[in-house]
Amino acid sequence: MEPSGLIEQGGPLVWVLLGLGFIGSVCIVERLFFFHRARINVGDLLVGLSHHVRRRAFAEALHEAARAPGPVARVAHASLLRYYLNRAELREVAREAGQLEVPRIEKNIRAILGAALLAPLVGMLGTLLGMVEIFQRVSEHGGVTGPAELSSGAFTALITSVVGLATAIPLYLFYLYFLGRATRLVHRLERTGIEMVNMIADAREEEEFHPFQGEVSSGKKSKAKPTPVP
Known part of the structure; x- marks a missing residue:
């Protein structure tokens, strides 16, 4: 059967399912572009x-x-x-910067999950409404109806469930994929923050330590070779 025929037999809830599928598809494309742009080798950086x-x-x-x-x-x-802050303040700056990035990483992922969860529910609702309509027709005809009419009504009622599951399954798979990528990216943020804090603080402490060592060594030289008094 052609898609237009499925939509006609499925009723208005099929349009709701198509809308959920469209919203989920837009969110998927946006997340694909985001994670593609966010690809970076953290170690090299x-x-x-x-x-x-x-x-x-x-x-x-x-x-x-x-x-x-x-x-x-x-x-x-x-x-x-x-970079001029101490280690504790630098750690707080890195933590706040990472927290500001988390909403950007998780953007639209919950929308994909919401569409994936709603689609089968809408499909089931359409099936139940179709079955109710079948029983109403049977009761109107005094409980006497042909098998062809029953099979046609059941087919119409099941269309929404089929469309709902066909919409929900790929959306949920993409949700799991993006959830994994978001979790890994958040871990990279935490690693980068820790590494940057230690890198900057260690470099500053090393710079402060070397001049002190130079003063100590020059003091030892002056004691070893005192200047003669004229």
Whole structure:
């Protein structure tokens, strides 16, 4: 049977199912583009930033983080903007930057889940309404009806369930796929925040430690070779 015939026999609830399928499809396409743009090698990004941070070249590090795409790079960029803070304050900055990215990562994923859950329910509702209509026809004819009429009515009633399941199954599979990718991306955000905090704080502590060592060594030299008094 052609799709137009299914829509005509299924009734108005088929249009509701098609609307849910359209909404879910739009959300799926948007999420595919988002996760494609967010693809980045976190290890390579952190290695490149660490080279700049060790040299105290924060301008170059900020430029590299701003040029990289995705929420991971934005968390690194937010941490580098506050490189002068202490370790505890840097950790709070990285945590807040990661929390701001979570809603962007989870955007439209719940909409896909909602469409996947509603579609079979709407299909079941259409089937039950169709069965009620069949029994009403049977009662109107005094309980006497032909098998052809019954089979035609049952077929019409089951169309909405078929369309509902056909809509819900791929939507739910895409929901599971995007949920896994979102979870992995959130873990990468947490890793990036921890690595950036340790990287910046360690570089600053190392810079503060070396001048102190130089003063100690120069003090030892002066004691070893005192300046003669004229």
